[in-house]
Every structure is written in structure tokens, then in C-alpha cells.
Amino acid sequence: xxxxxxxxxxxxxxxxxxxxxxxxDLKQLVSDMFETMEAAKGIGLAAPQIGKPVRLFVxxxxxxxxxxxxxxxxxxxxxxxxxDEFDAPWDFEEGCLSIPNIxxxxxxxxxxxxxxxxxxWREYTExxxxxxxxxxxxxxxxxxxxxxxxxxxxxxxxxxKGKLADITKGDVETEYRILAPLRK
Numbered sequence: 001x002x003x004x005x006x007x008x009x010x011x012x013x014x015x016x017x018x019x020x021x022x023x024x025d026l027k028q029l030v031s032d033m034f035e036t037m038e039a040a041k042g043i044g045l046a047a048p049q050i051g052k053p054v055r056l057f058v059x060x061x062x063x064x065x066x067x068x069x070x071x072x073x074x075x076x077x078x079x080x081x082x083x084d085e086f087d088a089p090w091d092f093e094e095g096c097l098s099i100p101n102i103x104x105x106x107x108x109x110x111x112x113x114x115x116x117x118x119x120x121w122r123e124y125t126e127x128x129x130x131x132x133x134x135x136x137x138x139x140x141x142x143x144x145x146x147x148x149x150x151x152x153x154x155x156x157x158x159x160x161k162g163k164l165a166d167i168t169k170g171d172v173e174t175e176y177r178i179l180a181p182l183r184k
Contacts, residue, residue: 003036003050004177005097008147009168011181012048013098017055017143019079022121026056030076030119033058040176042097044135046142049098051179055079057139067131080116082140083125085109085133092134094148100174102163106151108137 006012020026029052037045037058046057057077061070087110095103111129114136118124128136138148149157149164166172170180 001032001035002039002177003032004179005036005040005174006049006051006179007167007170007172007181008099008164009181010051010179012051012053013142013147014145015048015053016145017046017048017053020054020056022079022117026076026078026119029056030058034060037097040097040174044139045097046139048142048145055143057143059135059139061131061135064131070131073132073135076119077114077136077139078117078119078121080114080140080143082137083113083115085112085137087111087129094134094138096138096148097176098142099147099149099164099167100172100178102149102160102167104149104152104156104160106138106148108134108151112136114140 033045036050037060043061044057044059047054060074062072062074064070089107089109091105091107093103094106110133111127112133113127115125168180168182170178170183
């Protein structure tokens with residue numbers, strides 16, 4: 001099932017998501033999230049982006065052919081805990097399915113260590129770097145109630161104010177269905 005993507009302005013995107021109960025059957029939800037992400041041509045999707053305030057996100061960067069090491073980077077992160085972010089920060093242009101048609105440089109640390117469960121409740125503690133780390137950091141922010149625009153300068157945020165207001169009203173072109181909080 002393909003869900004509509006919740007866009008900027010919806011309160012679910014600004015709340016810290018709740019842990020899922022260990023042992024919960026996540027097979028259908030995870031499948032739906034991958035299907036929704038693929039339909040929207042995304043590389044990551046967090047549960048709050050489909051209106052579900054739980055600590056779950058999926059990533060699939062296998063389509064980024066020009067990035068070495070991402071050929072098999074398709075994972076599910078359940079109840080993740082970001083243990084550490086380290087090494088030199090780097091700027092990279094990010095976008096978000098919940099903030100369509102806006103892309104901005106975001107500065108993030110280049111490595112991280114994270115503990116999480118997969119959809120079968122198997123636990124992992126792993127380190128990631130480069131694009132893998134960036135994708136995880138972006139999606140992790142979603143379950144913390146944070147958006148990539150929160151990293152921008154006050155001036156940049158002011159310059160985007162009109163576009164963000166249009167997104168909130170659903171007054172934006174996308175190739176996927178959206179759920180806008182102020183759509184009439």
C-alpha cells in the first residue's frame with residue numbers, strides 16, 4: 001500500500017516518535033513504507049512521514065549508482081538509538097519528501113554509531129560513514145521531530161518562508177500524493 005507523504009506543517013513531523021513494542025509484527029508496515037518510498041522516488045522514509053509517530057525508518061540507496069558502497073544499502077531501522085556522531089563534518093545538499101522541491105546544504109558529521117533492531121527484532125550496533133551516515137542521520141532526525149531545514153541559518157529560513165507556507169497549504173507540485181495540513 002502506498003501512503004500519502006505528510007508534508008511540512010503537520011505536527012507529527014515535529015514530535016519525538018514513540019518506541020515500538022518489541023515483538024510487534026512490522027512486516028506489512030515495513031513493506032508499505034518501502035513501497036511508498038519507492039513510489040515517491042526517495043532513498044529514505046521515516047514513519048512520521050506517513051503519519052505514524054513511531055521510531056521506525058527505512059532506507060534504500062541502491063539506486064544511487066554513482067555512489068560507491070551503496071549497491072546493497074537497503075535497511076530497516078526499528079527503535080534506533082544514535083550512540084555517537086564523529087569525524088569531520090561535511091556539507092551536502094539534502095532534500096526531503098516532506099519538504100518537496102527544496103534542497104539546501106546541510107552540515108553533518110561524517111560517521112556515526114547506531115544501535116537498532118531490524119523488522120524481525122534482531123538487534124545490531126553498527127558504524128556507518130559517508131552517504132550511508134548522512135541518510136541515516138536525516139531519517140533519524142525525523143523520528144526526533146527534526147527536519148533538515150532546522151540546520152539552516154535564520155536568513156535561509158526567512159528566504160524559504162513563502163515556499164514552506166505553500167507546502168503547508170498543499171500548493172506544491174509533486175509526483176507523489178501528499179497530505180498537507182492546511183489543504184482546502
